[in-house]
Amino acid sequence: MRYSRHVVGTLAQLDHWTQADDIVAQLVTWAGTQQGQPVLIPQTDGDLLLVSRHRAALSAAFRFVxxxxxxxxxxxxxQRFQALAQRSGLDVPPAAVMPADGAANLPRGLRLPVIAKPLTRRDLVGLDLTGKAVRIDGEADFRELRRRTSAQGIDVLVQELVPGPETRMESWHAYVDGEGAIAGEFCGQKIRTWPLEFGYSTAVRITATADVACAGREVAERLGLHGLIKVDFKRDPAGVLRLLEVNPRATLWNFPGAVAGVNLVALLHADLIGRPRPPVPPLRAGVTWCAPREDRWAAAAAGVSTTAWLAQMLRCSARSGASWDDPAPFVRGELAPAVKRRLRRVRGGRVAGLRRE
Incomplete structure (x- = not known):
């Protein structure tokens, strides 16, 4: 998004997990050059932890919730979320922590199949996972998981699998103000992910599913949440919504939600700067969003033809990094790097061929 025509400035890219102090210093310095306090909106787990842990320093320079x-x-x-959800009487699948050097077998009280996921997203790379979790069906899978965790010293949460495809993943999104009132809300359902199982969303649909909204409101109330909220559920074969996680921050869903008429970020922004909130029209359920490059991979893996996928992509109401009226993110951020990579491979092949001759 750094190439978008809406972007007026950028800061040096630093790792929010390992360079938090440097990021805070950079942000505070930049804020000092602005007129008034800028609005700060975390968009990832790392962003959120950084803002939360450094809220004293950042609150003097920024407005945020x-x-x-x-x-x-x-x-x-x-692990802490599992305990919090259980204390709060929320319906989460049973789980237990498997220490990095623990036994390579099913934790007591759990039934196969299960999934294993690192305790924080920071450790996804360390476990060499392409998705958010890995499925465990038996002893061989546990041994492979044990090999990865022990090599990296990473503990994981082992949780009973909620059966069903990723299309059974549904979510509630809202902005809850400081008084505890819901200023705006909508629901969503995944269409595709990459990888296909336990992957990241590549295509989603905005919905107005009543039981999802009801369940999301109950989670927010029991946990005392405010600000931007995303609550993830998976609907089991009996139709019961099982709570998986809660993200109290901005997410990719805010874009299609705004296209559908409920701009949660705009509502939050208005409150932070002390201006009237924008009107919230009736939700336009059915709005779709996709990330074209990753969704093409997901569609191909799911057996969707290129022609059918292209028709679906063009019908999307919102696309990540691909907009007719703001083409630079796609051209400079996606197309140009892909062309450069292809040229390097072609040139490398020619050089290798000459050497072989």
Whole structure:
């Protein structure tokens, strides 16, 4: 998005997990050059933890809303979230922590199949996972998982699998103001992910599913949440919504939600700068969003033809990094790097061929 015509400036890219102090210093310095306090909106787990843990320094320079620090830590850390949800009487699948050097077998009280996921997203790369979790069906899978965790020293949460495809993943999205009132809300359902199982969303649909909204409101109330909220559920074969995680921050869903008429970020922004909130029209359910490059991979893996996928992509109401009236993110951020990579491979092949001759 750094190439978008809406972007007026950028900061040096630093790792929010390992360079938090440098990021805070950079942000505070930049804020000092602006007229008034800018609005700060975390968009990833790393962003959220950074803002929460450095809220004292950042609050002097920025306007933002994040949950209480202990609650943020509970929501981001998988083991702490499991305990919080159980204390709050929320329906989460049974789970247990498998230490990095623990036994390579099913934790007591759990039934196969299960999934394993690192306690924070920071460790996804360390476990060499392409998705958010890995499926465990038996002893061989546990041994492979044990090999990965012990090599990297990473504990994981082992959780009973909620059966069904990723299209059974549904979510509630809202902005809850400081008084605890819901200023705007909508629901969503995944269409495709990459990888196909436990992957990241590549195509989604905005919905107005009543039981999802009801369940999301109950989670927000029991946990005392405010600000931007995303609550993830998976609908089991009996139709019951099982709670998987809660993200108290901005997400990719805010874009299609705004296209559908409910601009949660705009509502939050208006409150932060002390201006009247924009009107919230009736939700236009059915709006779709996709990330074209990754969704093409997901569609191909799911057996969708290129022609059928192209028709679906062109019908999308919102696309990540691909807009006719703002083409630079796609041209400079996606197309140009892909062309450069292709040219390097072609030139490398020619050089290798000459050497072989």
């Amino acid at each position: 994040v949950a209480e620090e202990a609650l943020v830590e509970d929501l981001i850390h998988k």
